[in-house]
Amino acid sequence: MASVRSKVARCVAALAAGALLAGCGPGDSGASNLRFGAIYLDSQGFYAGVKKGIETAAAKDSHLKLLGNNAQGDAAKESSFMSTMVASKVDAIITSAVSATASVPSVAAASKAGIPVICYNTCINDADAKKYVWGYVLSDPYVFGKRLGEQAGKYFTGQKITNPKIAVLNCDFVEVCKERKRGFKDGLKETVPGAQYVADQEGAVVDKATPVAENIITANPNLDAFYAVAGGGTLAGVKAVTTRNRVGKTVVFGSDMTVDIAKALVDGRILKAEIDVPAQTVGKLSYEAARKAANGEKNTSFVIPVQPILYTADDKATNEKWLTEHADGIP
Template identity: 30%
Template sequence: MEPLNATTRSERYTMKLRQWTIAAVLGIVALSCGDQQEAPAEKKLKIAGIVFQEDQFFRLIQFGMQDAADKAGVELLLANSANKPDKEIQLVNTYIARGVDAIVISPLSAKASATALQRAKDAGIVVVTYNTTVEGDIPAAYIESDQGDLGRQTGLVARRYIEEQLGGQAKIATLAFKSQLAEQSDARRNGFVEVVGQLPGVEFVAEQDAWLPEMALKKAGDILTAHPEIDIIWSANEGGTVGSVMAVKNAGREGKVVVFGTDASQQLVEFMLAEDGILQALTTQTPFELGTKAMELAIAALKGQEVAAKVVMDGVLVARQDPDGVRAFGTRLADLIALGNQ
């Protein structure tokens, strides 16, 4: 028989061995848990979104950007360059210094805006352009509406109006924004002219630059005074369309002069449904979706996903001849604005 003290020593040794084993296992588990707790959290992406004008078109773009950013858990910094090249450069430089991950921008100039955006790209910042873009391979992606089609779609409705209501004869004035964004402005006007100009009885008698309501109100008013024979005014953007309608009203030319335009707002929806018959049709971009898609492209590029170099979105025709469609469009517009204002 083994002595009692020997058995005691053996049991004590076995117990200590078990304790050491348990302690070692617990230590490994604790170390593993500690590693998990100390692992850094995934960095929240920070993206700058820059517009260049304060109107409903760009507000809806901002709402779309914000909606996409919120859904993706991205911090969005919004700014407006106010049509000032110097301010645009300042904003880009500020965002470079703040170390944003991406800049989503509608640049003011294909050439002049490129230098600052190249600096951003060189700093490792993803650049996505929308609505307008810059020369070279600076943007990871560019998204725009089909600018020529915005004019062509409205032109088709205007041509039918001329054929059915004016006997194929019409004198037309156009308002554009060539001095602001020449390429985009020309694409819209050329799209309209190439469709309406197919009618031999059509004559374009005046062309002016006016993209803000107050500018368009004055210039369209001056055109109506200088050319009382005008039947139609076409405008290349929202502000110009608003001003043109107001100019016709102020001149008391309801029933004699009609307006066709581009882009949309709640005010233009009201004009389209008004009994005065001035605003006949417009082809609008989809700015909320444009802002959403631009933000999604930036996020995808930051995640290393392949993105298309250029994305083109179709316009939407809104015409007086389809009042139910106008109302449905107005409801959708109001819903998007309410969403953005939440």
């Protein structure tokens, strides 16, 4: 009777979180199954890729079930999901933390309950992460930004533009984005020290960022380039350049590959370079880390590195190959 009550409580908790936990069906005791929780920061391209990477890796393990939720960038939703996962006693939690500070209590609660937490892409602040997080799957955000900045420098140098006017579409609400931006500026400064940053506004979600980018062009009619720190900003920059008739005059340097971004690279008139962390690889490594943590293994290296990939408009063959390999639309 106690085991039945435990199973009922676990299933009720899963349903309350808005996800069906496999193993709650009739006739399935779930006794031999590991159960992992996975939280995605939002539903944009990168996180869809991470989700696919996690699910593909987990599908190879018949003894593992997943409970997944989308926090939608909301710390309150994230906290609710984490609490549900802790209450249902999952064996590990994979998460991209909404906030370096606001996410600390829920991550700490999971750790204190004996549930290992694996971060990917974003995490809580370093000091607390070292206490409460088993491992962090991460592409160094500074290196990520610096490589793109260096490529932007090559472009401007080739175009003989010594004092380019640049607008940043940022995602500064996430610490990783601040590091990306710092890296970009340092990388560009190495070859184009005269670069001028005429605007720096939030632009992480394409629908919200597009009018922001359009207004920036209106205020800066001689804008040379947008630097988009996230994928939504990349597409917003491309759209704004098109709608404001700046094709051939204003270019975009972007972050995070999606199908639409790859198509813009193949076109090549606006988007000149894109830096990306392979999302499905991040998902796969996050799952593998969770599996090790759930088995009680120690992590010999807190950061589990993922190397970024730089794509340029000049390399159409590689960009077309990317589209072929991601025909399902998931990066």
